[in-house]
Amino acid sequence: MQRDLRLDNVGRRYGLRGPWVLRGVHLTVPPGNLIRVEGPNGTGKSTLLRLLAGIDAPTEGRITGRPRTAYVPERFPTALPFTAVGYLTHLGKVHGFSRAAATRAALEWLDRFGAASYARTPMAQLSKGSSQKVAVVQALLAEPQLLVLDEAWTGLDAAAREELERAVAERTAGGTAVVFVDHDPGRLAGAPDATYTVRDAGLDLRTEDAPSAPTGPxxxxxxxxxxxxxxxxxxxxxxxxxxxxxxxxxxxxxxxxxxxxxxxxxxxxxxxxxxxxxxxxxxxxxxxxx
Ligand SMILES: Nc1ncnc2c1ncn2[C@@H]1O[C@H](COP(=O)(O)OP(=O)(O)OP(=O)(O)O)[C@@H](O)[C@H]1O
Structure with missing residues (x-):
């Protein structure tokens, strides 16, 4: 059975004498949970998400129980020498799909996000929103147990934004933990199991009572x-x-x-x-x- 991902007393600073961006952070991410992370610009949200995604390591403290993880970074590298479907097929193979299955899954996901028509366009020629769709699809394609979304909705058109919300709901229902940052307070309103605010290098759990009326659509x-x-x-x-x-x-x-x-x-x-x-x-x- 999948374990909780745990951060114990985690701290991160950049450089030997840099200020602590995060310090003394304790966080548990159980399977199937939807967790929102919020806070003003520059407080350390992306830093936390990179630690959760496993692409950065804490300066101090421990992270344990990491499941198979996929990540949509705040900035997705667009100048990759692939077409969208070529890139996604390549990643699908890394995740253990056969070439044919990887291409099929990539095309299905691109279609869900309204991106099928530019599946064979070189990534360097894609618009910002179109390449963001590829960034989102590469994470969903991995069928992760933990999905980390750093402003993944930014730049997507309205239909794709809704589709990503649906995909998150499907994945959490299937047991994937999802941690996300988004500056729109209405994003997945009413759905998160927990909301944390990054403040003074630590995490505050938002503990107000559940609203009596649902928020958001x-x-x-x-x-x-x-x-x-x-x-x-x-x-x-x-x-x-x-x-x-x-x-x-x-x-x-x-x-x-x-x-x-x-x-x-x-x-x-x-x-x-x-x-x-x-x-x-x-x-x-x-x-x-x-
Ligand atoms: N690679 C890095 N090297 C040095 N400093 C960094 C690095 N990444 C982040 N920082 C610093 O860490 C602090 C937190 O940055 P971070 O990107 O985590 O904040 P954020 O809350 O995600 O901000 P935003 O809402 O603007 O995306 C900032 O002061 C930033 O300058």
Whole structure:
């Protein structure tokens, strides 16, 4: 069984006498958890994510339990001498796929992100947003147990931003831990299991009570099942609020990014649940525009 990734008393500074960017950091990342890291510019978020991703080592302290990890860096090197699909096929082979399977998976992921039409374009010729899609796909293709996303949504078009939220929801439902930094407070709103703020070289866990109303876009799914039937556990993990107004009829509200995961869990349960309706709930922002 996969272990927690743990940071024990971790510190990082650059250079022998540089200031400590992080110090005394303790953090546990359990499988399947979605963790948000926030904080002002220059506080050490990317430094923390590089340590989590294993591409940088702590100056002091220990990191243990590292699972198979994929990382979308804040800045993706674009001037690589490959086409997008050539690069992704190469990485897929590194991850143990056959060439044919790697190409197939790469093309499927590029298609999901609306990037199929430039699959065979040299990476150096891709626009910023298009190469960001390749950066995202290279991480998802790896089918990691830990996915580290450093401002991975930046530069993506609206459809790709939504797709990445969906992909994160799918992966966490499948047991992948995801740690992300994003300057949009609405990113995966309502979904993280924990939010940490980098402050004074340490991590503060945000501990305010769960909001009484869901934040960000959310969806209510109404399903019917047998009287007294329990919704499948993997369906309810990300539910923000749930009620059973009449026996056997369940109303479950989830962050919009997680509605596909909820529906899939309900429809693939044995016996499957009958989906009565799926309703996109108005957010305070959309309400105020009316
Ligand atoms: N390779 C490096 N060499 C020297 N100093 C570095 C290096 N990387 C980061 N730093 C310094 O560490 C501090 C934290 O940087 P980091 O990029 O981790 O912050 P951040 O919170 O991710 O910022 P942003 O929100 O702007 O991306 C900054 O003072 C930065 O200058």
């Amino acid at each position: 959310h969806v209510t799914v109404v399903v019917q099942g047998p009287r007294g039937g329990q919704l499948p556990a993997d369906a309810t993990r990300t539910v923000i609020s749930a009620e059973e107004p009449t026996p056997g009829t369940h109303h479950s509200t989830v962050p919009a990014s997680h509605s596909d995961v909820l529906l899939r869990a309900l429809l693939t349960a044995r016996p499957p649940w009958h989906v009565v309706s799926v309703r996109q709930e108005p957010t305070p922002e959309t309400e105020s525009r009316r």
